Amino acid sequence: MQRRHEKSEQTRELILATALQLFVERGFFATSVHDIRRAAGLSIGSIYHHFPSKEAVARALYNDLVARMTGMVESACSGHQTVRDRSRAVAELLCQATLESPALVTFVLHARHREFLSDAPPVCSTRPFELMQEMVRDGIASGELRSMDVVSASLALFGGVIRLIQLALDGVLQRPLTDYLDEVLEAGWRAVVSE
Amino acid sequence: MQRRHEKSEQTRELILATALQLFVERGFFATSVHDIRRAAGLSIGSIYHHFPSKEAVARALYNDLVARMTGMVESACSGHQTVRDRSRAVAELLCQATLESPALVTFVLHARHREFLSDAPPVCSTRPFELMQEMVRDGIASGELRSMDVVSASLALFGGVIRLIQLALDGVLQRPLTDYLDEVLEAGWRAVVSE
DNA sequence: GTCTATAATTTGATAGAC
DNA sequence: GTCTATCAAATTATAGAC
Numbered sequence: 395m396q397r398r399h400e401k402s403e404q405t406r407e408l409i410l411a412t413a414l415q416l417f418v419e420r421g422f423f424a425t426s427v428h429d430i431r432r433a434a435g436l437s438i439g440s441i442y443h444h445f446p447s448k449e450a451v452a453r454a455l456y457n458d459l460v461a462r463m464t465g466m467v468e469s470a471c472s473g474h475q476t477v478r479d480r481s482r483a484v485a486e487l488l489c490q491a492t493l494e495s496p497a498l499v500t501f502v503l504h505a506r507h508r509e510f511l512s513d514a515p516p517v518c519s520t521r522p523f524e525l526m527q528e529m530v531r532d533g534i535a536s537g538e539l540r541s542m543d544v545v546s547a548s549l550a551l552f553g554g555v556i557r558l559i560q561l562a563l564d565g566v567l568q569r570p571l572t573d574y575l576d577e578v579l580e581a582g583w584r585a586v587v588s589e
Numbered sequence: 590m591q592r593r594h595e596k597s598e599q600t601r602e603l604i605l606a607t608a609l610q611l612f613v614e615r616g617f618f619a620t621s622v623h624d625i626r627r628a629a630g631l632s633i634g635s636i637y638h639h640f641p642s643k644e645a646v647a648r649a650l651y652n653d654l655v656a657r658m659t660g661m662v663e664s665a666c667s668g669h670q671t672v673r674d675r676s677r678a679v680a681e682l683l684c685q686a687t688l689e690s691p692a693l694v695t696f697v698l699h700a701r702h703r704e705f706l707s708d709a710p711p712v713c714s715t716r717p718f719e720l721m722q723e724m725v726r727d728g729i730a731s732g733e734l735r736s737m738d739v740v741s742a743s744l745a746l747f748g749g750v751i752r753l754i755q756l757a758l759d760g761v762l763q764r765p766l767t768d769y770l771d772e773v774l775e776a777g778w779r780a781v782v783s784e
Numbered sequence: 785g786t787c788t789a790t791a792a793t794t795t796g797a798t799a800g801a802c
Numbered sequence: 803g804t805c806t807a808t809c810a811a812a813t814t815a816t817a818g819a820c
Contacts, residue, residue: 402803421704423618427796437805448796506701509616516759542776545762546749546769550776554741554748564711567740574741581737581745581780597785621813632787637815787820794813802805
């Protein structure tokens with residue numbers, strides 16, 4: 395019975411992993427359920443046994459990946475005290491994730507979810523982004539960052555890094571992502587640091 | 590004969606305008622040619638007379654809008670000498686365009702063209718972005734900006750503003766876009782200014 | 785140039801055997 | 803739980819009258 399459950403869980407994960415790859419490669423609408431079936435080596439029936447619809451696959455994927463990214467950002471934050479160190483840790487984490495699991499980052503950060511997930515909240519109002527904003531809020535309160543609007547400060551501090559990642563995912567960077575990170579991060583810091 | 594040509598051109602423009610609105614509202618794949626037909630008050634035959642395929646409509650739209658945005662950025666640049674003034678003019682222009690023609694900016698800046706235009710170059714390697722990068726290159730050469738990598742500097746200077754516009758288009762800003770612009774722009778400037 | 789009617793495929797999803 | 807066979811609807815695109 396435990397065995398059965400594990401097997402079922404494996405199939406579910408296979409469906410999600412296959413769908414993620416195809417959604418990122420071709421987009422949600424250009425991927426049919428039959429494409430997923432073929433790539434996963436399963437049958438249509440099996441897929442519809444695990445998920446009620448194609449949209450439900452995307453929804454499960456979205457929730458799983460946002461949760462994973464939330465955990466990553468939380469652990470990066472908790473290892474440091476100052477905003478300076480925390481923001482660096484988060485930025486490095488995002489870049490590392492982009493290199494190691496581009497599909498994850500692409501789907502969370504780069505896909506237009508509203509186009510296919512009728513009720514998904516915009517990515518930017520999701521937990522990982524909230525954490526980054528809280529970090530900035532704390533930094534302003536403690537005086538480590540200059541006194542300015544929290545949203546503006548978040549954009550100034552992380553805007554460059556996020557754009558950097560978007561460019562990397564679009565494949566338009568000539569040099570490796572990490573070559574730019576330090577300079578962009580340092581610049582973001584100059585933009586918001588007190589004095 | 591001139592009249593006929595004008596009428597034909599009008600129909601073409603109507604198709605493009607209608608398609609733009611629907612593509613931005615629901616996305617390319619969630620918009621069928623019949624949706625465009627219905628919204629434009631035309632027949633399928635008329636649409637296929639002007640464009641060989643739905644993809645061709647999107648392609649024409651993409652080229653038209655990138656050209657329009659190129660013109661806007663060029664004229665914003667040409668009115669000023671320093672990078673400081675130019676970058677401000679471009680940022681203000683982008684924000685103004687976002688408010689006045691959100692569909693234009695959404696389609697150019699915010700859509701995943703590669704998903705439906707097989708051969709479209711990434712937006713970031715498009716003329717308006719080249720212009721912004723040239724501006725930064727000049728600023729570094731003249732000493733107005735600190736000596737750093739051109740791509741990193743572009744990201745640092747404009748990353749916040751572009752992210753700001755993305756948030757505005759996603760509808761997640763609580764206050765009007767223009768409320769944030771000055772602070773984000775000023776922060777981007779601190780990030781790259783010499784000294 | 786614009787229309788209606790329709791062809792040819794593909795799509796998301798279901799039924800029911802095993 | 804997994805499979806095959808199949809459906810109904812929607813999709814892109816074409817044909818041919820006017």
